[in-house]
Amino acid sequence: MTTGAVLGIETSCDETAAAVVVNGTEIRSSVVSSQVDLHARYGGVVPELAGRAHVEILTQVVTDALAAADLDGAPPVDAVAATCGPGLIGSLLVGLSAAKALAMSWGVPFVGVNHLEGHLFAPLLEAPDLEWPLVVLLVSGGHTVLVEARAPGRYRLLGQTIDDAAGEAYDKVARYLGLGYPGGPAIDRAAGEGDPSAFTFPRALLDDGYDFSFSGLKTSVVRTVDRHPEATTEDVAASFQAAVVDVLVAKARRAAVEHGAKGLSLAGGVAANSLLRRRTAEVAQELGIPAYLPGRAMCTDNAAMVAAAGWWRLGHDGPSELSLPADPNLFLPLAG
Ligand code: KG4
Ligand code: ZN
Numbered sequence: 001m002t003t004g005a006v007l008g009i010e011t012s013c014d015e016t017a018a019a020v021v022v023n024g025t026e027i028r029s030s031v032v033s034s035q036v037d038l039h040a041r042y043g044g045v046v047p048e049l050a051g052r053a054h055v056e057i058l059t060q061v062v063t064d065a066l067a068a069a070d071l072d073g074a075p076p077v078d079a080v081a082a083t084c085g086p087g088l089i090g091s092l093l094v095g096l097s098a099a100k101a102l103a104m105s106w107g108v109p110f111v112g113v114n115h116l117e118g119h120l121f122a123p124l125l126e127a128p129d130l131e132w133p134l135v136v137l138l139v140s141g142g143h144t145v146l147v148e149a150r151a152p153g154r155y156r157l158l159g160q161t162i163d164d165a166a167g168e169a170y171d172k173v174a175r176y177l178g179l180g181y182p183g184g185p186a187i188d189r190a191a192g193e194g195d196p197s198a199f200t201f202p203r204a205l206l207d208d209g210y211d212f213s214f215s216g217l218k219t220s221v222v223r224t225v226d227r228h229p230e231a232t233t234e235d236v237a238a239s240f241q242a243a244v245v246d247v248l249v250a251k252a253r254r255a256a257v258e259h260g261a262k263g264l265s266l267a268g269g270v271a272a273n274s275l276l277r278r279r280t281a282e283v284a285q286e287l288g289i290p291a292y293l294p295g296r297a298m299c300t301d302n303a304a305m306v307a308a309a310g311w312w313r314l315g316h317d318g319p320s321e322l323s324l325p326a327d328p329n330l331f332l333p334l335a336g
Pocket of ligand 1: 013139140141142143166167168170171182183184185188268269270271272273274299300301
């Protein structure tokens, strides 16, 4: 079964999301309930609270997604997909169990989706006819990976972070600067008012392979602020952001050239960053290839990307077993 309506469910971290996508590309509905306010006063996601909040809101989110999709069949969808990892175990289990129960009661297939592969489907949802291979920079709160995607399901890992993820660096530096949680959008906003050349922060491994390192950068920000108490938050944020984006874009550019990419794409929460989007578009234009920059709502966690990846996996591998476990440490499925 490769066509039809798929209900996607995403609860791997702090967004409770459900969406209906038809034939892997047509988004009929996409509902995201964010827990940002719940976790903000703790300065980060509290796993126990996240799991409980998913339990409380998921039924409503799924009901809203089904209603907004305006499907009249019975059962309402042809399959149910849910994120099975990576993520917080207590959170993953909520969406995964609900998806299995719905699939069972409707008598339709269930398919488990890798959250990272879900992010890779975001550009495809917006540009279904794009040309392969793509170089994709997948940057989120938990991961920073540079991938050559030769087709859906065919991913080669070029590099990844050896310490902090890019989003994690944003969140930690934002907390240190007193910008609150989530840090990425706050730094992005503050940086817009600051001077990116006010401080020169390290660009780790800039010309060295495709791996990334961001933990030294975070330490350097802390040391600089200690030494320059007069520094404005805006200048520090802008200088930090310039260092992160310089490295991300330089490596993505080099990978696109080396692998003859026919497109350069961003995915994951940090792909919502305004400087990263602008610089990626400039590099793609310079290389004469298209840039695929999913809309901000498609970059951050959502269930449309899960439904799209689930639809493709279903056609390619068939349904998952109902005994499929949640795996907090799942990595991207690699296959050249
Ligand atoms: O993909 P995502 O929603 O969740 C994970 O799977 O991790 O990514 C969340 C991450 C957070 O670290 C957040 O600070 C970052 O994406 N982020 C941003 C921006 N918007 C979200 N980072 C930089 N600039 C942004 N505008
Ligand atoms: Zn994510």
